[in-house]
Amino acid sequence: MNTIQKKIWMLAGIVIVMMFAIWLALTFYNQKMQDQYNDILQRYLQMNEVTASSQQTVTNLNDYLSNPSARSAATLASSQKRLQDAQASLLELRNADNEFSLTNYSNMIESFTETVERSAAFSEQGENDIAASEFTEANRMSVYISEMTLSIFNSELRTYERFYRDIIRQSQELNTMGILLLSLTSVLLLLFTYLFSLSITKPVHQLTKAANELAKGRFDQPIRVNSNDEISFLAKTFDHMRVNINKLILEIQQKAQVESELQESQLLLQQSQMRHLQSQINPHFLFNTLNTLSKKAYLDGAEDTSDLLVSVAGLLRYNLKRLDHTVTLEEEAHVLTQYMDIQKARFSDRLTFHVDLDPSALLYQMPSLTLQPLIENAVIHGIEPKEDDGEIWFRIKDENQHIRVEIEDNGQGMDELKIEQLLTGGIAPREGHATGIGFANVAKRLQLFYGSNDVVEIESTPQCGTKIILKLPKVMEVESYV
Amino acid sequence: MxxxxxxxxxxxxxxxxxxxxxxxxxxxxxxxxxxxxxSSDEQRQRIVLITQELDTPFWKLVGQGAAEQAEREDVGFELWGSYGKNQEDFLKQVEIALHSKVDGVIVQGHDTEEFQQLARIKAASYGIPIITVANDVPVEKSLRKTYVGSDHYASGELLVKQLVDDMGESGEIVLLGDAELEYSERLRLDGMEDSLAQYPEIRSVYIESGSSDEQAADAAQQALNEHPNVDAFILLDIRQARVIMQEISSRTELEPFYLYSFDDGSDASALLTEGKLDAIIEQSPEEMGEKSVEMMMKWLRNEVVPLDSKGYVTDIRIVEGKDELP
Structure with a gap:
C-alpha cells in the first residue's frame, strides 16, 4: 500500500535527485572547461618560461664572461638547468599542428645551450675573442628564441581559436540548457505536486460526501474511494461500518414486524377460542333442546313435528361428528333421508324426492358428510328457484367394479363453464348451507380418500337439470383417513 | 478544471x-x-625550403611542388622566406633553420658572402645538407650538396635563338640587368652573350638597371637615349619588366620593340597575355620543388651518395606572347 508518507518521500526524492543531477552535470562541464583552460594557459606559461630562462641565461653568461667566478658560473649553470627543464617540458606540448615548429624550437634551445657552453668553455681557456663572438651568437639566438616563442604563440592562438569559439558556444548552450532544465523541472514539480495533492484531497472529498450521505440516513449507497493509501483504509472501515449499521437496522425492522404479527395472532387466537367455546356450547344445548322439543311435540300429539325435530336433531348430531371419520353408505343415506325430510317439510308439495337404493351397496365405507352437501346443492340450486314440480332422484347402485351414486334434479342446470368452475372450487358456498361444506370440498375429499381423480362426474343441461354421479370404489373397514 | x-x-x-x-x-x-x-618518440624528419621571394607565383609553385613531394615522402616540410628580396630577413631565416637543426635545407641560392658563410661554415658545423633550388650558388663557394633547377646558361641560349627567329640576324639589342647579378642571371647573360657572338650583325649592349624601380626607369631612359635604333630588350630580371615597359611606352610605341625576359617573377604571365612581352623563358617551378625534396630525401636516406654536384636540370621552354607583331 502506498502511504501518504511514502508519496511525500517520493516527491522529495525526485526533487533531490533532479537537483543533484543538474548540479552534477553543470559541475562536470565546468570542471572540464576549466581543465582545458588550464591546459592551454599552461602551454603559454611553459613557452614563456623558455624565453625568460633563455634571456636569463644570456645575462648570466654576460656576467660570467665579464667576471668569471665560481658564483657567476653557478648562476649560469642554474639558469641553464632552468632552460633545459623548460625545454624538456616542451616535448609534451607537441601536436600535429605544431610538431614542426616545436621541434625547431626545442632544437634551437639546444643550439643555444651549446653555444652558451662553448662560450663559457672558451672563456675558461682564456680565448676571450672567440668567447665574445660566441656570446654574440648566443645573444642573437636568444632573440630568435623570443621571436619564435611569439610566432608559436600566434600559431597556438590560431590553432585554438576554433576551440575557444567552441567553448564559448558550449557555455552558451549550457546556459540555455540550464534554463530549459530549470523550467522543465519546475513544471514537472508543479505537475507532481498537483497530482499528489489531488491524490490526497480527492479521496477526502469522496469520504466527506459519503459521510454526508450517511448523516442524511442513506445507508444503502456503498462508499467508493479511488485511492490506495490510508484514506482508502479509512473508507473501507467506514463502508464496513455502514454495512453493519444497515444490517442492524434491517434486523430491528424485522423484529418489530414479527412482534406485531405475534400480537395480532394472539388476538386472533383469543377470538377463535371464544368462538370455539361459543360453538361448543351451542350444538349440545340445541341438540338437547331439540330432543326435549321432540318429546314435547309427541306428547302434545304433533307427531309430524316430533319426527321433524328428531330429524333435525339427528342431522345436528351427525354434523357434530368429526369430518375425518368414515361412515357406511347406509349411514350417509340415512342422514340424507333425514335432511330430505326436513326439506320436504319446508317445500311440501313443491318437492318430490325419489330414492332408489341397492341394499347390497350400502355396506361400503365412504367419507362422512359427502352426500349431504351434494343434495343440499341440488335443493338450493335445483328446487329453490323453481315454482313447483321440483324432483330429486337419489340412487345407489352396485355396479361390479364400483358403487354408482347418482343425485339428479330437474332444476335450471348449468353450462360447461360453470361445471368447470364448480369442480375447481371457483364458486364459494353461499349462505344458507347447512354445513358450509362446498361442492369442491366434497370432490377434493373424495379424491383424497379414494386416491383417484375420476370419482365425481357432473352431467348437466341448462333448463333441464343436473346429474351428479359418484363412482365410489368398494372400500370396507377403514378406520380413519387423512 | x-x-x-x-x-x-x-x-x-x-x-x-x-x-x-x-x-x-x-x-x-x-x-x-x-x-x-x-607521440614524443616519433620524430619526423624536417625539411625547410627558404626563399627570398615568397610573394611571387613562381616560388609559390616551387613551394607547392615541394610540399606535395614532402607529403608523399612523409616528412615534415615548411616553406620559409622573406618578401621582396629582403636579404637580411632571408639570411636570418636560414640561420634560424640551421640553429633549429632541421634535417635538410632547400634554399634559393643567393650569391653573397653572408649566404656562403652560412652555408659553408654554419651548415657544415651542424652537418645539415643544403640543396639550392632555382638559383644556384657554385658548389665551391657554398658547399651545397646539389642544385635543382633550370640550366640558366641554356635558357640564355634558348632566348637568343628565339630572338634571332623573331628579329633576324641583324639588329641592336639592349640587355638590362640588376646591379648585382645573381649567379643564375650571370649564367643567363653568359649564355646569351656566348650565343650572340655567333651573330656579328647583332649588336648587344648591357645596361645596368640598378635594384630599385627608379633606377630601372632611368636605365630604360638611358637605353632609349643612347641607342635610339634599338630593336629588342632582354630583361634579366622580370620584376623590372613593368617599370621598364612603362618607361618605354611613355616615350614611344611599345609595339615595335621585341621584349624578352626570364620567368621567375610575378608579372610574367600577365604581361605575356597582355601581349607586352614577346616571349619569356618559362621554367618548371613545381618540378623544381618536387625534385629538390626528392633529392634531399635521397641524400638523407643515403640512397644516392654523393648527389651530383652539377645539379639536376629541370625543364625550360619558350613561351611566346599572344599578340606579338610579326
Missing amino acids: RRKVIFVLCSLCVVLGFFTVLSVNKVLNSEWELPSAV
Whole structure:
C-alpha cells in the first residue's frame, strides 16, 4: 500500500535527485572547461618560461664572461638547468599542428645551450675573442628564441581559436540548457505536486460526501474511494461500518414486524377460542333442546313435528361428528333421508324426492358428510328457484367394479363453464348451507380418500337439470383417513 | 478544471522536455576539436625550403611542388622566406633553420658572402645538407650538396635563338640587368652573350638597371637615349619588366620593340597575355620543388651518395606572347 508518507518521500526524492543531477552535470562541464583552460594557459606559461630562462641565461653568461667566478658560473649553470627543464617540458606540448615548429624550437634551445657552453668553455681557456663572438651568437639566438616563442604563440592562438569559439558556444548552450532544465523541472514539480495533492484531497472529498450521505440516513449507497493509501483504509472501515449499521437496522425492522404479527395472532387466537367455546356450547344445548322439543311435540300429539325435530336433531348430531371419520353408505343415506325430510317439510308439495337404493351397496365405507352437501346443492340450486314440480332422484347402485351414486334434479342446470368452475372450487358456498361444506370440498375429499381423480362426474343441461354421479370404489373397514 | 490543469501542465512538460532533450544533445555532442597529439618518440624528419621571394607565383609553385613531394615522402616540410628580396630577413631565416637543426635545407641560392658563410661554415658545423633550388650558388663557394633547377646558361641560349627567329640576324639589342647579378642571371647573360657572338650583325649592349624601380626607369631612359635604333630588350630580371615597359611606352610605341625576359617573377604571365612581352623563358617551378625534396630525401636516406654536384636540370621552354607583331 502506498502511504501518504511514502508519496511525500517520493516527491522529495525526485526533487533531490533532479537537483543533484543538474548540479552534477553543470559541475562536470565546468570542471572540464576549466581543465582545458588550464591546459592551454599552461602551454603559454611553459613557452614563456623558455624565453625568460633563455634571456636569463644570456645575462648570466654576460656576467660570467665579464667576471668569471665560481658564483657567476653557478648562476649560469642554474639558469641553464632552468632552460633545459623548460625545454624538456616542451616535448609534451607537441601536436600535429605544431610538431614542426616545436621541434625547431626545442632544437634551437639546444643550439643555444651549446653555444652558451662553448662560450663559457672558451672563456675558461682564456680565448676571450672567440668567447665574445660566441656570446654574440648566443645573444642573437636568444632573440630568435623570443621571436619564435611569439610566432608559436600566434600559431597556438590560431590553432585554438576554433576551440575557444567552441567553448564559448558550449557555455552558451549550457546556459540555455540550464534554463530549459530549470523550467522543465519546475513544471514537472508543479505537475507532481498537483497530482499528489489531488491524490490526497480527492479521496477526502469522496469520504466527506459519503459521510454526508450517511448523516442524511442513506445507508444503502456503498462508499467508493479511488485511492490506495490510508484514506482508502479509512473508507473501507467506514463502508464496513455502514454495512453493519444497515444490517442492524434491517434486523430491528424485522423484529418489530414479527412482534406485531405475534400480537395480532394472539388476538386472533383469543377470538377463535371464544368462538370455539361459543360453538361448543351451542350444538349440545340445541341438540338437547331439540330432543326435549321432540318429546314435547309427541306428547302434545304433533307427531309430524316430533319426527321433524328428531330429524333435525339427528342431522345436528351427525354434523357434530368429526369430518375425518368414515361412515357406511347406509349411514350417509340415512342422514340424507333425514335432511330430505326436513326439506320436504319446508317445500311440501313443491318437492318430490325419489330414492332408489341397492341394499347390497350400502355396506361400503365412504367419507362422512359427502352426500349431504351434494343434495343440499341440488335443493338450493335445483328446487329453490323453481315454482313447483321440483324432483330429486337419489340412487345407489352396485355396479361390479364400483358403487354408482347418482343425485339428479330437474332444476335450471348449468353450462360447461360453470361445471368447470364448480369442480375447481371457483364458486364459494353461499349462505344458507347447512354445513358450509362446498361442492369442491366434497370432490377434493373424495379424491383424497379414494386416491383417484375420476370419482365425481357432473352431467348437466341448462333448463333441464343436473346429474351428479359418484363412482365410489368398494372400500370396507377403514378406520380413519387423512 | 482538474483535467484542464493537468493537460496544460502535461503539454508544457512535453514541449519543454523536447527542447531540453535537443539542448542536452547539443551539449553532449559538441566535441572540442583539439589538434591531435603526437607521440614524443616519433620524430619526423624536417625539411625547410627558404626563399627570398615568397610573394611571387613562381616560388609559390616551387613551394607547392615541394610540399606535395614532402607529403608523399612523409616528412615534415615548411616553406620559409622573406618578401621582396629582403636579404637580411632571408639570411636570418636560414640561420634560424640551421640553429633549429632541421634535417635538410632547400634554399634559393643567393650569391653573397653572408649566404656562403652560412652555408659553408654554419651548415657544415651542424652537418645539415643544403640543396639550392632555382638559383644556384657554385658548389665551391657554398658547399651545397646539389642544385635543382633550370640550366640558366641554356635558357640564355634558348632566348637568343628565339630572338634571332623573331628579329633576324641583324639588329641592336639592349640587355638590362640588376646591379648585382645573381649567379643564375650571370649564367643567363653568359649564355646569351656566348650565343650572340655567333651573330656579328647583332649588336648587344648591357645596361645596368640598378635594384630599385627608379633606377630601372632611368636605365630604360638611358637605353632609349643612347641607342635610339634599338630593336629588342632582354630583361634579366622580370620584376623590372613593368617599370621598364612603362618607361618605354611613355616615350614611344611599345609595339615595335621585341621584349624578352626570364620567368621567375610575378608579372610574367600577365604581361605575356597582355601581349607586352614577346616571349619569356618559362621554367618548371613545381618540378623544381618536387625534385629538390626528392633529392634531399635521397641524400638523407643515403640512397644516392654523393648527389651530383652539377645539379639536376629541370625543364625550360619558350613561351611566346599572344599578340606579338610579326
